[in-house]
Structure formats: C-alpha cells, structure tokens
Amino acid sequence: MRVTKRSLKGREGEIAITPETLDDLWHLKYIIEKGDLVFALTKRKADTSSDKLRPEKVEKKNVRLGIRVEDLEFHRFSNRLRIHGVIEHGMDSGSYHTINVEDGTNVSIIKTWKKDQLERVDEAEASSKRPKVVIVAIEEGDADIGLVRHYGIEQYSHITQSSGKGEGTLREVFFNEIADQLVHAASGSEAIVVAGPGFTKDDFMKFLDEKDQELASRAIVEDTASVGISGFQEVLKRGAVDRIMEESRIARESKLMDDLLREISTDGKAAYGSEEVESAQNFGAIETLLVADEYLRTEREKGNIDNFLQSVEHARGNIVIFSTIFEPGEKLLSLGGIAALLRFKI
Numbered sequence: 001m002r003v004t005k006r007s008l009k010g011r012e013g014e015i016a017i018t019p020e021t022l023d024d025l026w027h028l029k030y031i032i033e034k035g036d037l038v039f040a041l042t043k044r045k046a047d048t049s050s051d052k053l054r055p056e057k058v059e060k061k062n063v064r065l066g067i068r069v070e071d072l073e074f075h076r077f078s079n080r081l082r083i084h085g086v087i088e089h090g091m092d093s094g095s096y097h098t099i100n101v102e103d104g105t106n107v108s109i110i111k112t113w114k115k116d117q118l119e120r121v122d123e124a125e126a127s128s129k130r131p132k133v134v135i136v137a138i139e140e141g142d143a144d145i146g147l148v149r150h151y152g153i154e155q156y157s158h159i160t161q162s163s164g165k166g167e168g169t170l171r172e173v174f175f176n177e178i179a180d181q182l183v184h185a186a187s188g189s190e191a192i193v194v195a196g197p198g199f200t201k202d203d204f205m206k207f208l209d210e211k212d213q214e215l216a217s218r219a220i221v222e223d224t225a226s227v228g229i230s231g232f233q234e235v236l237k238r239g240a241v242d243r244i245m246e247e248s249r250i251a252r253e254s255k256l257m258d259d260l261l262r263e264i265s266t267d268g269k270a271a272y273g274s275e276e277v278e279s280a281q282n283f284g285a286i287e288t289l290l291v292a293d294e295y296l297r298t299e300r301e302k303g304n305i306d307n308f309l310q311s312v313e314h315a316r317g318n319i320v321i322f323s324t325i326f327e328p329g330e331k332l333l334s335l336g337g338i339a340a341l342l343r344f345k346i
Helices: 022-031 115-127 167-185 200-211 213-217 228-237 240-244 249-265 274-282 293-302 306-314 327-334
Strands: 002-009 012-018 037-045 060-075 080-089 096-101 107-112 133-139 142-149 152-160 191-196 219-223 270-272 286-292 318-322 338-342
Touching: 002 115, 012 022, 022 060, 022 080, 022 115, 022 142, 022 293, 037 080, 037 096, 060 096, 115 306, 115 318, 133 167, 133 200, 133 228, 133 240, 142 167, 142 228, 152 167, 152 228, 167 200, 167 213, 191 200, 191 228, 191 240, 200 213, 200 219, 213 219, 219 240, 228 240, 228 249, 249 270, 249 286, 249 318, 249 327, 249 338, 270 274, 274 286, 274 306, 274 338, 286 293, 286 306, 286 327, 293 318, 293 327, 306 318, 318 327
Parallel strands: 133 191, 191 219, 286 318
Antiparallel strands: 002 012, 012 107, 037 060, 037 107, 060 080, 080 096, 133 142, 142 152, 270 338, 286 338
16 A cells, blocks of 8 residues: 555544555455545546437546545455445535556545554555465365455465375376465565465475476465365464564464454453443443454444544553454454453453
8 A cells, every 4th residue: 555645633634545555455345434535547438418319328527526425335256345425525526436446546634543544554655565475285186375465365276186006196287276376376476484383385385496496486385184174273372474564463463363252251351342342441440442344334324433442442452343254353353343352350
C-alpha cells in the first residue's frame, strides 16, 4: 500500500491511499466506514437525454467523484472493493454511485480517524516492504501450496502423485509439477517455506536445488506433522513465517488464540464475550484485548465500542484486531467476537 497524501490535524483530515495488492483492498474494508467521504477517479454514465426513437449507446466517462459512504463490499475473488454511497462532490450530486477500487486505484479518505485505523494504514504501508511468503506442505504423493496473505493463507493449489508402475519416475514427475507451480506461485515473493513430515520435503529440496537454484535459495525447511491447511497452521505456530516476516499479523493472531484457548481450558487468566470482558476491564485486569474485525465494525455502527477501547488503552492494555477470514479470527467470533488475556484471574 502506498500512502500518497497525509493531511491530518490530530485525527481529523485526509489520507490518500493507492492499494497495490489484494491484501491492501482487504485493509481498506476496515479503514473505510459508513459516513466517510471518499474521492476517486471513477466511471459515470454521461447525461444522454435524447428524443431519438433509436436508443443510443450510453457513454461512460472518467470523472473524479466524492461520495459519502453508505456501504462497502470486499469481493475477494474478483480483486475488488465496491464503495457505495451518495455523490457529494462532482457530476450528478445527490445521486447514488458505486466506486470500484482495484489495485492501482488511488482513493482519498476524509474522516475522523480512529487509532486502530491509523495503525492499520501504517501496518499496510510497512508490510508492503516486507517479504511475501509461499508455503509448500508436502508428504509422499501429496502436496499443497499456500500464499501467506494479511487476511490468512490462501490455498493456491493441491498436487497429487498419479498412480501406476515406475515409482521413481512418478515421484520425479510429482516433484517436477510442484516445482513448476511453485515458480508461478512464488512470482514476486522473496521467501518459501517447504514443510511436512518425514523426509519427502528434504528430497524435494534436493530436487529443487538441481532444477532451479534461484528458487531453492529462497526456501527454508520446516518440520510439521501434517500437510494441507493443518500443515500451514503448524508452520505459523512454529514461527517459521515470523522468522521471515517480522511482526507477521496472522502468526501473532495464531499464537494469541492458542494462549487464550489454553487459559480458558484451565479456567485461567482469560475472559470472553462482551459481559465478561467489560467486567474484566472494570477491575483493570485486561492485558491484551482481542477483537474480531467484523465484531468491531458491527459495534462501531452501533456507536458504543470506541469509548471502551479508549478505556482499555488508558489502563495500558494492548488491543489486537483479528481478521475473521483467518481461522483464529473465526474462533474469536465464535467466542462472541471479543476476548481478553488478563493480568490476573478474576
């Protein structure tokens, strides 16, 4: 994410942002909210009133509009964020319009910025400079390639070894297919984690080193007990991604969720659900507050959560916003969307 303009007085003002990846569009979903004023270059139908019987082809022209946001949708699989609202600045003022934000679309956001939103802008800008990571989870005859994104791990492909005679030859074909797909999956990335049980991952690394030394030079090996999504999760929990991507968002969320569930299972220093968490804050017991992004957005629309977040900060508690697209965020949402690791048991 590139920040092209930052004009703030305190937390009031304008930040102009150009998203460069799908991750950046996901970030914008939680930066932009209802009531914000958003400017962007967009396409709008020109006024073509005509008395002709034959309908004319309606022309769309590029115009810069400012709309007051009423709704937005993140379309993950079409790489697009749709922002819908009433035009306040530009042609057809008072009409509704939808701005489609894609990679490379510059958007200017004018609002009263909340602390977590400013932190998210800073995080997204900094993370664009950090290495991207691809994980290959492999065992004999079975492999998965996953792309580590800010919102979670996106499965890129699943490869299986075909059955038949000539095991050695088939294994080589299997390795070759993984390597070929890895070339495309790792395009633009700087790091690869090859993980799995047993010695298959080591054999694959030897194969990769002979086939593509440049690709192999970006890879590290990690032991896991399984492949697939479970293997990806193990890589995160063991810290392999953290070693490559400092302060990795999803690795941190995985660890915090593990800590929370351990404390809950032992009736230890944890609280979850709005009532328990509010009670914990009344005692000044919150060390780390865990909030699901969807819960935060819903509560923010009700207008009754920012004062609570400020009270946690004033009591020197840390606040971590979880992505609900990633598994730890889903677990947090199932626990009520909000939880806390405590300084002491209450």
